[in-house]
Structure formats: structure tokens, C-alpha cells
Amino acid sequence: MSEQNTPTPTPGVTPTDSPKIGDDGDPILRIEGITKQFGGITALDGVDLTVDPGITGLIGPNGAGKTTLFNCLTGFHKPDDGRVHLYETDITGKEPPAIAQQGMVRTFQIPRELADMTVFENLLLAPMNQHGERLRGAWIRGDQFVEEEQVIRDRAREIAVFFEIDHLLDEPAGSLSGGQRKLLEIARALLTDPDIVLLDEPLAGVNPTLEQKILGRIEALVEDGYSFLLIEHDIDLIMDNCERVVVMHQGAVLTTGAPEAVQSDERVIEAYLGGDDV
Known part of the structure; x- marks a missing residue:
């Protein structure tokens, strides 16, 4: 369990030092003509x-297609037409691990933690391309894997401190409250070192205090170079x-458009x- 209980101003996971394509303001995502049908329903x-870089909100009445769009963008559904x-x-139709x-x-709207594993174990599984997970890793440079594992453990602890869940590292993930599970899910996503995170209703069912905590963390992450596409039903938020x-x-x-222009759009x-429920 982490020995710190005070939040740090930035997480232990930061974007790579090398400049990214799009850091000059170019769009991170370009979505062109994405179509998806289920049976006879479009x-x-x-x-x-x-x-674009920063925080983009995605809203719409129930059934507008928001979560289906997320699924098509991240490989959980393959679009029938269009490019991403x-x-x-071009990541169109690739599997989720390749897109990650x-x-x-x-x-996800409902967090998908591994309930029987501890919070710390859930975090340790997130980083990609761990050499110790490969079969050939058993045969070469064991000291390298030990060093890599220590780096991952340190990053996991640091991001747990950032999200103020470090006191829960030894607890089963299934025992967390709904809000804590959402914090864990975002923390796991960040441990993959992404450029952009798609958040599907991360604040639904969260109490106001925790809601402000999550929003504060997202704003701090944007300052560090991350971007977010956010689905939420709370239009004011x-x-x-x-x-x-x-x-x-x-x-x-x-x-x-900008929030002010969208709010006034008839x-x-x-x-x-x-008649649609928000």
C-alpha cells in the first residue's frame, strides 16, 4: 500500500517526451462517414x-448513438462504412488492443474491474508491452524485467496517489464503491500512456464531492498533454x-462548436x- 495519502499535482504517468503528431493543434481524431447498423436499425x-486536443464533450438524447460511436472508434464494433x-x-476496424x-x-459506463483482484493488481495489468508477459521473456535478461516491473509498480502507486485511491491498493477491486471504481477505471486507462481517453459517463451516479475531484483530475491531465472525449448526460457539466x-x-x-454557441442552437x-429523455 502506498505510504502517501496526499494528492500530487500531477500523475506518475505523463505523456512521452517526444513531440506527438498533432501537438501543433491538428485534430487528434478524424472520423469520416462512420455508419453502423444492427439488423434493420441504423x-x-x-x-x-x-x-481536437483538450476536452471535447459529446451529448445527445438517449439512443443518439454516442456509446455506439465510442465502440466503433475503439474497436469494440467494426463500422459498416467510413474511416477513423x-x-x-488509419485505425478503422482494428482490435481494441491495437488501437490502445x-x-x-x-x-465504460459500468466499470470493468477484475473484482477478485486487488486495486494494485488491476493497475499493474494495464501497461502494455510488458516483456514479462511474453513467452520469450523467460529466456532473456531477467534483470531487465525486474527493473521494468519496478517502474510499472512505481507508476501504478503514483497514479493511485493522484486519484486518491492509494489507501485502497490492497483492497479487492470488487469491494470499491461506484465512484471509486470509476476512479480505478480512469487510472487504469492512463497507465496505458494514451494520447486520448474516451470517457463514457464517468460521473454518472457519482456524488458531487467526488464529481469535482474527478473533474479536477481531468483538468490537470489536460495540462499535462492528455486529451479527452467525454460522454455525459449532465449538460451543465x-x-x-x-x-x-x-x-x-x-x-x-x-x-x-463552443459551449455558448451550442446552447443557443435551436x-x-x-x-x-x-420528447427524448436526456
């Missing part, structure tokens, strides 16, 4: 969208915390007041 209907580019790399390795990961807002309706992008007002 869930996504030619979604065109760019996602992460920076200049390119620099994009996601969280999105408008107050996101630099750009995307509104989906009936499987397509209705509008995008199409957005009609979509939310036309």
Missing part, C-alpha cells in the same frame, strides 16, 4: 467529426468544463425538448 448514420484516423494513422497501442483507450461540444441526434452529428433545444 445506429450511426454517416458520422463526420474531428476531435488517429492523427495520421496507437494511443486511444476508453472507459459539459458546458462548464468542455472547450468544444458535439451534439448527436438519431445517429448523426447535429452540431459542433436544433439542439428542439432535440432535447422534443
